[in-house]
Amino acid sequence: MKLDKLTKKELLDLAAAKKVAGRSKMSKDELIKALEPFFAEPAPAKDAEELQTRKAEQNVGYTYQEATGQPAKIKRDEYPIPPYYDKDTIAFMPVDPSKEYVYWEISDYTLNQFKSELKLSESRIVLKIFSSIDNYTTEAASVSVEKMGNWYFNIYAPDTILWSEIGLIDSNGGFHPILKSNKVLMPSDKVSDIVDQETWMTIGGNLDKLYELSGVGLKDLNSSVTINTEIAKHISQHMGSSGVLKDK
Template sequence: MGMTDNDKRIEAQSMTAVPPSSKMERGETRQYPSHGLPPGYNEDKIMLMTRDPYWVHAYWEITENRKKNLMKEYSNDLFEKGRMVLRVYDVTGVDFNGSNARSYYDIDINESARNWYINVSQPNRDYIVEIGVIDKNGNYIMIVRSNKVKVPRDSVSDVIDERWMMVDEMYEKLFRLSGGHLIGLGSEEIMKMISQRISGELSSGGVSSFSGSGALPIKAEKPRKFWLVADTELIVYGATEPDAKLSVQGKTIPLDKDGTFSLRFALPDGDHFIPIKASSFDGLEEREIKITVKRKKD
């Protein structure tokens, strides 16, 4: 027998959350509203973050009011007939004003996108990203501009800071004061060295007096449980076309949606050869990088 409209209303009422002030019967459960993150914060904003020397990540929000104002200012079919893009500017060494970038390129995006991984291709550079629309006549209209970020180098710095250099005489003095000259000696040699130093100080008057008998008491040390453990691992990461086929050491490796990959290897002593090969989706192109790592633990 089907439910009447009245039955449905009664059932719906029985499923509503119990107000905090009401009394609950034994066996009842209280339902609370969800407090998840909001879909947006009603701000026209784009944020740019560095991921590694070759990739940055952008995320953004564009409000409906901003879109309506742009359509009112330019054209009602601005978003319907135009195409949205991320415009990536290289602003290394310039005070960017919107038109003085060293170079730029566009990435087509869909209107529903809210974030994007961007391959910047050149490390050790400064970048700014804008979201904009290219209208049906080919004119670019900026919607919002990001902060500036710098991607790091992909190699060891060749800059030597003279402030941290140390002449040999100063280094040797600090090394001896810190006890560094005792490194590598056994306990018997160290005790002999200390004894000789004390004898020299006694004969030269460097020590004025000792209490008690002339013998120097040597206090026995308690056994110590001091220890040290160290090891290494190797992380290999990179990126290629998202639809490419990738293999590392002959094993097929799945790519993330943006074409990136990251692998973690144990690194025992010895030589390690890590060939990385990528093939285009149609198999017509291949690229290969061979990495050799040597580890020696003394």
């Protein structure tokens, strides 16, 4: 409301409605000044946003936002898994008696160093699997690979020592190993020959004693039918009519 556009009489009426003290002695300008607080316009949206921002800055570290009561969004740093580590490593792991898993990585430094020392202008990387039986080493598998990766092999070798090696093949077919994995004894494909010392209870040897305790002699029984009949009769005599029929 634009108070300056009103007459003094209209201002006096408003002052009376708002119960402004001393209004009758006020000039028009004084009446306008006294009535302004009652007709002040709300703060612009921009000012409200600035006020909310100042409140948020004062409450940094609180878990809940004061205005909404909802959990504040937490900014989390992301740590993506790198595609490679540039670290020399190779590992051999058995899956079962007929499957093996190998993963590896050759660093750029190591690869370049080997190529330089061996003076190999042309070469390729090869992953090999070796086995050892009675101290006799044989090559079980071979595959061309990159300087980093993983591979599943299907080599049936229960109770056999296996390991993997990765290296360079020169132009003459010679193999120059760079990394060698751990040696692993493959799992067996049969039941273990180790017998534990546990004693398992059987009732075969105690069957005679069970019949004697039941009150029936084995010498007087000629068949399984007779055995069952005599046992039922003996039990019925001791239990009476409580669920077992007597033989008439």
